[in-house]
């Protein structure tokens with residue numbers, strides 16, 4: 001496995017619903033109804049696109065994070081302190097706070113607020129800021145839930161508007177915005193979609209276990225995404241790593257090493273960042289997948305929403321094989337390395 005070249009090209013991320021991520025470390029299993037004395041707690045800038053941007057920036061690549069927030073919001077100040085290039089659209093409502101409860105065995109519980117509502121003017125300003133930044137981009141990453149006020153098919157409208165820029169488009173979302181995106185037709189299909197098994201099941205109209213436990217069902221659901229115009233599907237599989245399926249028939253599975261999981265929050269975002277970084281470095285699909293899983297694994301070993309530096313990412317420890325040989329069911333109970341439940 002050769003050392004990847006330096007990533008070349010600009011990445012733009014959109015986080016329409018950013019967050020401050022407040023992580024509460026529980027001393028034991030969550031005791032519902034009781035008073036718990038907390039150990040460490042911390043607050044980090046978050047939101048899926050923000051996490052992708054932070055990981056891309058940590059790798060030294062050119063990135064800008066587009067998001068709505070008041071100019072003096074703690075999220076903006078935290079990202080400025082990290083030196084992350086920002087294109088913010090000012091709004092009047094503070095950024096939401098999302099809560100993460102982590103238990104000593106790695107179990108992670110997320111409590112996400114709905115987010116600051118965006119009116120039509122804010123949505124138009126956000127789209128304009130995105131298109132302006134995307135003009136010089138190799139990749140545009142649209143990530144996370146949509147805030148109150150955004151139409152559920154907004155990502156579809158953005159993909160259509162972005163097509164003229166020539167940038168490759170990745171989308172990572174769930175529930176209604178995901179369903180609306182895939183229902184919108186091939187002209188709204190992103191180049192890359194990053195579902196986890198829960199999101200793939202939402203798309204297939206099946207319970208999660210039906211695709212998580214049955215590779216044939218998962219592959220059938222992925223095939224329908226290609227039929228709807230999605231070129232590449234990066235399917236994150238939690239403890240089992242990830243699979244990459246390409247519209248020209250390529251299929252690989254990457255298995256992570258086992259590591260002690262601190263927090264799975266942001267592991268999927270870091271996987272997506274790794275994939276994009278490898279693409280910017282000119283890597284072939286199987287190596288893009290390897291890098292994605294290495295980044296997701298490194299993220300899961302870090303606390304809260306922390307993103308890994310390249311020195312913490314071990315690509316050589318990830319095994320990539322064609323197809324889905326001996327595909328085991330993802331661990332249902334205990335989260336493990338690379339787990340992507342959030």
Ligand SMILES: O=P(O)(O)OC[C@@]1(O)O[C@H](CO)[C@@H](O)[C@@H]1O
Pocket residue numbers: 017019021045046047048051098110112143144145146265266267268269305342
């Ligand atoms: O509510 P959404 O937008 O679906 O997800 C938001 C969020 O859970 O995603 C990130 C982890 O992927 C966190 O930084 C953030 O709190």
